[in-house]
Amino acid sequence: xxxxxxxxxxxxxxxxxxxxxxxxxxxxxxxxxxxxxxxxxxxxxxxxxxxxxxxxxxxxxxxxxxxxxxxxxxxxxxxxxxxxxxxxxxxxxxxxx
Amino acid sequence: xxxxxxxxxxxxxxxxxxxxxxxxxxxxxxxxxxxxxxxxxxxxxxxxxxxxxxxxxxxxxxxxxxxxxxxxxxxxxxxxxxxxxxxxxxxxxxxxxxxxxxxxxxxxxxxxxxxxxxxxxxxxxxxxxxxxxxxxxxxxxxxxxxxxxxxxxxxxxxxxxxxxxxxxxxxxxxxxxxxxxxxxxxxxxxxxxxxxxxxxxxxxxxxxxxxxxxxxxxxxxxxxxxxxxxxxxxxxxxxxxxxxxxxxxxxxxxxxxxxxxxxxxxxxxxxxxxxxxxxxxxxxxxxxxxxxxxxxxxxxxxxxxxxxxxxxxxxxxxxxxxxxxxxxx
Numbered sequence: 072x073x074x075x076x077x078x079x080x081x082x083x084x085x086x087x088x089x090x091x092x093x094x095x096x097x098x099x100x101x102x103x104x105x106x107x108x109x110x111x112x113x114x115x116x117x118x119x120x121x122x123x124x125x126x127x128x129x130x131x132x133x134x135x136x137x138x139x140x141x142x143x144x145x146x147x148x149x150x151x152x153x154x155x156x157x158x159x160x161x162x163x164x165x166x167x168x
Numbered sequence: 169x170x171x172x173x174x175x176x177x178x179x180x181x182x183x184x185x186x187x188x189x190x191x192x193x194x195x196x197x198x199x200x201x202x203x204x205x206x207x208x209x210x211x212x213x214x215x216x217x218x219x220x221x222x223x224x225x226x227x228x229x230x231x232x233x234x235x236x237x238x239x240x241x242x243x244x245x246x247x248x249x250x251x252x253x254x255x256x257x258x259x260x261x262x263x264x265x266x267x268x269x270x271x272x273x274x275x276x277x278x279x280x281x282x283x284x285x286x287x288x289x290x291x292x293x294x295x296x297x298x299x300x301x302x303x304x305x306x307x308x309x310x311x312x313x314x315x316x317x318x319x320x321x322x323x324x325x326x327x328x329x330x331x332x333x334x335x336x337x338x339x340x341x342x343x344x345x346x347x348x349x350x351x352x353x354x355x356x357x358x359x360x361x362x363x364x365x366x367x368x369x370x371x372x373x374x375x376x377x378x379x380x381x382x383x384x385x386x387x388x389x390x391x392x393x394x395x396x397x398x399x400x401x402x403x404x405x406x407x408x409x410x411x412x413x414x415x416x417x418x419x420x421x422x423x424x425x426x427x428x429x430x431x432x433x434x435x436x437x438x439x440x441x442x443x444x445x446x447x448x449x450x451x452x453x454x455x456x457x458x459x460x461x462x463x464x465x466x467x468x469x470x471x472x473x474x475x476x477x478x479x480x481x482x483x484x485x486x487x488x489x490x491x492x493x494x495x496x497x
Contacts, residue, residue: 086409088449091434098433102406109491110414142410146417158418159411160476160484 084141107145113163114153118145178297179258180268181251183282186304187313187320188275191333191362195304196272198365206267209254213239213247213274230266238274240281247271247282248289255295268299278319279303280326280442287445298447303327303357307335310346311379314353318384324350325424325472326442330359335368344373352378355394356425356470395478397428400467402489405432408469411488412439412446420444423476428469436466 086103090096100120104127107118111129119128126140131152139145150156158164174180182205186192193212199205209230232250237243257263273279279301286292303323306313310332313320324330330350335343347359347370361368399408408430416423426441429452437449471481 083448085446085448086413088409089405089432089434089437089451091451095434099406102403103410106403106407106410106488109488110410112491142413143417146414150417156418157414159415159488160419160480165484165487 084143086142103142107142110157110159110164111149113166114149114155114157116149116152116157174297176297178295179255179266180299181271181286181296182268182300182302183271183273183279183298184302184304185273185277185279185323185327186275186333187306187310187317187323189309190275190304190306192272192275192304195331195333195362195365196270198362201365205270207265208268208270209266211247211250211254211269211271213243213272213277230264238276239271240273240277240279240285244285247285248292251286251289251292251296255291269296276319278322278326280322280445283326283442283447284445287447293448300328301326301442302329302331304331304333304362305346305350307332307338307343307346307361311342311349314349315379315381316384321353321381321384324353327354327357330354330357332359332361332370334363335361335370336363340371341373341376344371344376345379347371348374348376349378349381353381354425354472356427356472393474393477394470394472395476395481397469397471397478397481397485398467399430399469399485402467402485405430405437407489411485412441416441416444416446419473419475423471423473425472426469429466430469431466439469 087096087099090099100122104118104120107127111117115132117130119130121128124138126138127145129137129139129145129148129152135152137148137152139148146157155161155163184192184196196210200208200210209232211232211234213234232254234243234246234250237246239247251269254266254269258265271282273282283298283301286296286298303326305324310320314324332343332347332350343361350357350359359370361370402408412426416426420443423441424443426439426446428439430437430439430449434451435454436452438452439449440447
């Protein structure tokens with residue numbers, strides 16, 4: 072944890088598990104971003120990772136941007152921006168809506 | 169490093185739950201006598217101001233009592249402080265080492281809420297690993313508790329191991345109906361019997377009709393189904409962790425357990441969750457060459473919950489994996 076900003080407050084989100092070396096961590100970070108955007112696309116939201124800022128930036132069509140530390144916070148904020156939970160089983164996510 | 173200690177230095181925590189009067193202390197006392205859990209520090213939580221259970225466990229080496237508040241609600245602060253004190257004690261040079269912490273919850277505690285409490289605390293999340301949740305169910309009173317108490321159902325649903333207590337005096341058919349009710353609520357957890365802590369064979373009546381459980385306020389409606397999801401064709405841990413985290417954020421109250429092993433380039437990860445709470449996944453050692461059963465279980469997840477079925481999960485997973493590539497940089 073950084074003594075100046077307190078990030079990360081927890082020892083990493085569970086989704087950060089598995090990557091054992093810096094190369095794997097980088098691969099996980101960007102593969103994950105592509106996967107996150109797949110789920111966000113039906114809700115007209117987008118996530119962005121500039122590679123240096125910790126966490127992800129979540130962007131709404133209105134231009135609103137939110138910085139989130141992990142995927143749990145991302146889905147909570149995305150649900151707030153979309154007005155509905157980002158549910159992978161919903162007709163909207165499945166393209167049936 | 170001490171033999172049996174975890175490489176990451178975290179202390180295993182086993183939560184022992186069950187409704188009021190289920191026989192938690194009696195069962196635990198017998199397990200301590202048999203040294204089933206090794207060297208332990210026991211935390212006894214009682215919702216009442218006057219603790220009694222610690223007297224039953226007076227022969228244990230290290231017992232701390234948290235009285236006057238249930239550890240999943242009023243007594244949260246006391247539980248966190250007690251767990252932190254145990255960790256601090258373990259860090260002290262020359263202190264007596266323990267193999268795990270056993271938390272005997274009050275009969276009014278939701279083990280899932282306690283698991284969440286541990287993982288949300290910045291210090292405990294680094295020092296403690298939730299090892300198991302054991303729920304005890306009274307053979308005589310269990311059916312009524314499950315019928316009338318949403319909490320009783322939540323305790324059973326979040327358990328990794330179920331123990332039916334005091335079955336000797338109850339008609340075998342009644343016990344068998346209770347066992348099948350438990351299997352319906354929690355299809356993954358093994359169900360055992362125990363009489364005064366001693367293993368007790370449960371009646372083999374596989375077709376005994378489970379008790380009907382009416383909808384309750386505070387309990388989600390509908391039966392829990394156990395679904396199998398094959399993720400072997402996907403994009404490894406990156407894809408699965410994203411998909412599961414979104415699923416739990418949207419439906420975490422309905423998906424009560426997730427269990428399985430996910431393979432990735434760096435190895436095999438063991439994933440376990442209780443409701444929205446996912447335990448930090450552990451990297452597993454590679455299976456032995458002559459152990460084909462290990463290999464066949466990779467990338468097959470068990471999801472237990474309401475409002476889901478295997479077809480819907482498989483369809484959603486395939487749809488997600490086959491989705492269009494989206495520019496993200």
